[in-house]
Amino acid sequence: xxxxxxxxxxxxxxxxxxxxxxxxxxASLLVSQFVHLNPYFSIVVINIGINIILAVSLNLxxxxxxxxxxxxxxxxxxxxxxxxxxxSFGGARWFDSLGGVNNATTTSLxxxxxxxxxxxxxxxxxxxxxxxxxxxxxxxxxxxxxxxxIIRVIIQNTETMGGSRGFSVSxxxxxIFWTYTVAAITVYVVVNLVNSAYGRGFLTVRxxxxxxEAIGVNTTKYKVVAFVLASFFAGIAGGLYAHFxxxxxPEGFGFMKSIEIIVxxxxxxxxxxxxxxxAAVLLTILPEVLRPVQEYRMVIYSLMLIILMLTRPQGLxxxxxxxxxxxxxxxRTPVEDGNPA
Amino acid sequence: MLELREITVNYGSIVAxxxxxxxxxQGDIVTLIGANGAGKSTTxxxxxxxxxxxRGSILxxxxxxxxxxxxxxVARGLSHVPEGRMIFANLSVQENLMMGAYLRKDRAKLRNxxxxxxxxxxxxxxxxxxxxxxxxxxxxxxxxxxxALMSKPRCLMLDEPSLGIAxxxxxxxxxxxxxxxxxxxxxxxxxxxxxNLALEVSHYGYVLETGRIILHDRSEALRANxxxxxxxxxx
Numbered sequence: 001x002x003x004x005x006x007x008x009x010x011x012x013x014x015x016x017x018x019x020x021x022x023x024x025x026x027a028s029l030l031v032s033q034f035v036h037l038n039p040y041f042s043i044v045v046i047n048i049g050i051n052i053i054l055a056v057s058l059n060l061x062x063x064x065x066x067x068x069x070x071x072x073x074x075x076x077x078x079x080x081x082x083x084x085x086x087x088s089f090g091g092a093r094w095f096d097s098l099g100g101v102n103n104a105t106t107t108s109l110x111x112x113x114x115x116x117x118x119x120x121x122x123x124x125x126x127x128x129x130x131x132x133x134x135x136x137x138x139x140x141x142x143x144x145x146x147x148x149x150i151i152r153v154i155i156q157n158t159e160t161m162g163g164s165r166g167f168s169v170s171x172x173x174x175x176i177f178w179t180y181t182v183a184a185i186t187v188y189v190v191v192n193l194v195n196s197a198y199g200r201g202f203l204t205v206r207x208x209x210x211x212x213e214a215i216g217v218n219t220t221k222y223k224v225v226a227f228v229l230a231s232f233f234a235g236i237a238g239g240l241y242a243h244f245x246x247x248x249x250p251e252g253f254g255f256m257k258s259i260e261i262i263v264x265x266x267x268x269x270x271x272x273x274x275x276x277x278x279a280a281v282l283l284t285i286l287p288e289v290l291r292p293v294q295e296y297r298m299v300i301y302s303l304m305l306i307i308l309m310l311t312r313p314q315g316l317x318x319x320x321x322x323x324x325x326x327x328x329x330x331x332r333t334p335v336e337d338g339n340p341a
Numbered sequence: 342m343l344e345l346r347e348i349t350v351n352y353g354s355i356v357a358x359x360x361x362x363x364x365x366x367q368g369d370i371v372t373l374i375g376a377n378g379a380g381k382s383t384t385x386x387x388x389x390x391x392x393x394x395x396r397g398s399i400l401x402x403x404x405x406x407x408x409x410x411x412x413x414x415v416a417r418g419l420s421h422v423p424e425g426r427m428i429f430a431n432l433s434v435q436e437n438l439m440m441g442a443y444l445r446k447d448r449a450k451l452r453n454x455x456x457x458x459x460x461x462x463x464x465x466x467x468x469x470x471x472x473x474x475x476x477x478x479x480x481x482x483x484x485x486x487x488x489a490l491m492s493k494p495r496c497l498m499l500d501e502p503s504l505g506i507a508x509x510x511x512x513x514x515x516x517x518x519x520x521x522x523x524x525x526x527x528x529x530x531x532x533x534x535x536x537n538l539a540l541e542v543s544h545y546g547y548v549l550e551t552g553r554i555i556l557h558d559r560s561e562a563l564r565a566n567x568x569x570x571x572x573x574x575x576x
Contacts, residue, residue, distance in 0.1 A: 197439070204429050204440055211427030213391055215488060216415030216444040271431075 021188045028180030042176060044288055046244050049179035050237050051280040053186045055264035056273055057233035060190050062262065063271035064199075065226040066206030067133065068141045072234050072261045074148030075121040077253035079235025080242040081161055083117030087243065088170040110173040114182075114239040121235025122228050124151075129227035133220060148258055155250040166249040174244035182240060186233050191273055193229075202226055206271070267308060269315020279316055342367040342528050343388070343419070343496055348397035348407075350380075350387050357383045359552040360397065365496070365545075370522050370529040372539040372560070374573055375549035381532040382424050384549070385498045388530075389421035390414040401496070416444050420494035422485045424501045424532075430474030434465055437473050437484055441491030451491070457525075458487040461517055479510035486517070496528040497521065503535050511535070515542050536573040540564045548573070 037045065058072045091109060098105045132143040156164045193199040201222045204212040212219050242248055264283050268276030286304065290297040308316070343365040350358040358380045365371045373381045386392045388399055390411035399407040406414055415421075429437050438458060442451055459466035462483040468476065473484055482502055489497055499518065503511045519542050522529050533539035540546055540560045548556040548569060556569065563569050 200432065200436060200440055201443070203432060207429035207431050208427040210391060210423050211429065211485075212440075213411040214389060214415070214421040214423050214427070215441050215492065216412040217440070218410070218412045 017188060017192055021184050024184035025181045028177050028184070031180075032175045032177035044284065045176055046174060046179050046240075048281050048284045049176070049183045050241050050244070051261070051264065051284050052183045052277055053179075053233055053237040053240070054261045055268065055276045055280040056183075056186050056190055057230040057237070058261050059265050059268070059271065059273060059276045060194070060202070061226050061230045062265050063269075063276070064190075064194050064206060065202045065223060066270075067223055067226070068137060069144045069227070069230075070141045070255075070258050070262065071128070071144035071146075071148035071151075072230070073253045073255070073257035074144075074151040075125055075231040075234040076238035076241065076257070077151050077155060077250070078124050079117035079121040079238030080248055080253070081155060081167065081238075082120040082235070083113040083239030084167060084169045084242040084248060085161065086113035086116050087173070088167075091170055106171065106173060110171075110178070110243065113243070114178075114236050117239035117242075118232045118235040121238065122232035125228040125231025126224065129224045129231075133223040133227060145255065145258070148253075148255065152250045152254055155253075162248070164250060166247055169242050169246050169248060172243060172246050174240045179240055179244075182233075182236055187273060187277070189229075189233075194271075194273075203271075263305065267305070267316055269317045272315060272317050275315050275317030282316075342402060343530065344400040345384075345388070346398045346400070348384075348387060348399065349395045350383055350392055351395050357552055358387065361549075361552075361554055363547050363554065363557070365528060365530050367528055368522075368526060369545055370518070370531060370543040372531045372533060372543040372546045373549055374533060374536040374539055374546060376573075377534070378551075379549040380552045381549055382500050385421060385500050385530070385532055386423075388414075389419065389498060391421075391423075412444065415492060415494075418493070418495040419498070420489040420492050420496070421498045422489045422500060422502070425504060428473045428476075428481050428484050428488070430472070432473055433470050434473050434476070434484060435469040437488050438465075438491050441488035444492060454491050454493065458490055461520065462487055477507075479506045479514070482506055482510075482514060483517075486514070486521075490521070490525075490527075494527060496530065498530045498532075500532045501534060502531070503533060503538065511538065518542060536569070537575075540574075 054072060054076060058069065061067050061069045087109060094109045094112075095101050095105055098108075128144070128147050132140060132147070135143055155161055161167050194202060201212070201217050204215075204217055205219050205222050209219050212222075238253075260283070264279045265276055267283065268274075268279030286301055287297060290300055293300065345361055345363050347360040347362055348358055349356065349360055361380070361384060363371075363373075363384075373384060375381050383392065387394050388406075390406070390409055390413070394407050397407065398405055401414075401417060401419055404417075406417065406419075411421075429440065432440065438455065439451075442454065445451075459469075464480055465483055465487055468480070473481065476484060486499070486502070502514050502518065506514065515538055518529060518531065521527050529543075531539055531543060540563055543560045546557065546560045546563045547554050548563070556563070556566070558566070564574065
């Protein structure tokens with residue numbers, strides 16, 4: 001199953017980011033076509049992929065832009081329910097008008113559903129982000145926390161989406177291929193964005209907002225862009241989750257889910273994509289590995305978190321920058337660096 | 342070049358600036374001196390758009406800029422070096438300087454600016470690949486000034502450049518400020534607690550006290566003024 005995880009060093013300085021992207025997608029295609037995992041393993045593998053998408057996208061907001069958002073599960077919920085609504089309510093008509101259920105129609109329906117889920121979450125991100133990103137630190141955290149809860153309560157009271165009884169999704173379309181393709185795209189977009197000339201703006205907002213404004217960075221715009229983009233990917237992750245788990249309940253997208261994603265970001269090291277990917281993998285596997293010691297599972301899990309935070313407060317990979325070896329490094333002049341290549 | 346007309350700024354119900362009027366002529370170094378909390382930094386922050394003026398108007402090159410967002414004001418060529426050396430600690434020295442040119446469309450032609458900044462502060466060139474957070478206080482201040490120069494400003498506002506810096510470096514930095522003013526013709530508005538130094542390098546000075554301008558004159562005249570002497574120059 002390690003085959004399908006996106007390659008780790010797609011961080012700063014990776015020589016061929018596009019090649020890595022394509023390699024990851026092909027690898028996940030091969031794995032889902034030829035490797036037959038038992039159902040339990042494929043559940044874990046898909047869960048890891050979804051968590052990678054969630055953690056890497058949240059890292060854009062919490063890690064790179066330095067805005068503490070506590071509502072990521074809310075955006076995931078919007079994506080999950082929107083995508084599920086598309087396939088459940090629009091699926092029949094889609095298949096009728098396109099000539100029955102076959103590979104092409106289900107694939108296209110799934111892509112449309114995921115995209116709509118992502119866009120719905122992005123729109124919600126925009127609506128929440130514009131007013132609340134004026135807040136700083138703890139206040140922003142509380143505002144986003146409140147938002148996440150509002151989403152959950154709205155879903156709970158929406159009868160067409162099953163309310164608190166939950167919503168049964170009509171198709172199980174999510175595969176390892178889809179999950180890791182989206183995960184690879186997420187990593188690709190976030191890493192390339194942050195390493196671009198435009199993307200340095202995110203880092204300046206985190207390092208010093210006043211200084212960023214003083215040199216002419218529109219800090220509000222950067223914060224909103226980060227928030228909307230992260231929400232978009234969270235929405236798609238939600239869509240994948242919906243068509244993988246098959247049954248959605250509002251409780252699944254509560255405060256605890258947001259915390260779980262944040263722990264991955266903090267453990268991986270704020271603003272360190274490789275670390276966050278590892279943390280997502282580790283924190284998804286850990287509860288599974290601890291299954292044999294059932295009743296102490298959460299105790300050990302919590303203890304490990306505490307020990308990790310005590311020994312590596314900067315995150316698993318915090319403080320480590322990944323550079324390509326000297327022979328691969330191009331000599332760059334300041335002028336060349338200025339061109340957003 | 343820059344003119345404030347009866348600017349009033351409030352923090353909640355507290356009045357931080359009370360009908361401040363001042364004028365900065367092109368090519369001059371103008372300084373604002375005053376005790377802690379007099380409103381010096383507030384004045385600069387209001388001019389650069391980080392704070393919104395409650396009343397009054399700010400004219401830059403004849404145009405009203407009061408209430409404009411900060412990034413638009415920088416684009417007009419009015420650059421602000423905030424207090425406390427606010428550099429981007431996790432970016433390299435070179436990236437910090439790059440960010441200074443953030444709003445410029447002609448980023449390919451930055452060679453001149455890099456040469457100029459590195460020429461003025463050779464220390465920065467030596468450390469161009471180093472993460473900025475690991476620089477010394479004085480070096481960080483140089484970086485903050487260098488970063489502001491990258492945007493090719495016509496007017497530069499400096500907030501307490503001597504704050505928390507080794508005395509030997511303070512002298513260097515003030516020499517550089519003079520050089521920036523002379524060789525590049527950049528107008529400078531300088532806020533400084535070290536009134537002695539500030540009045541030495543500047544052409545004109547304003548004295549702020551609890552949000553009001555109580556005195557303004559040519560710098561030599563202020564240095565000779567008994568009131569200023571006893572209150573700010575330690576003698």
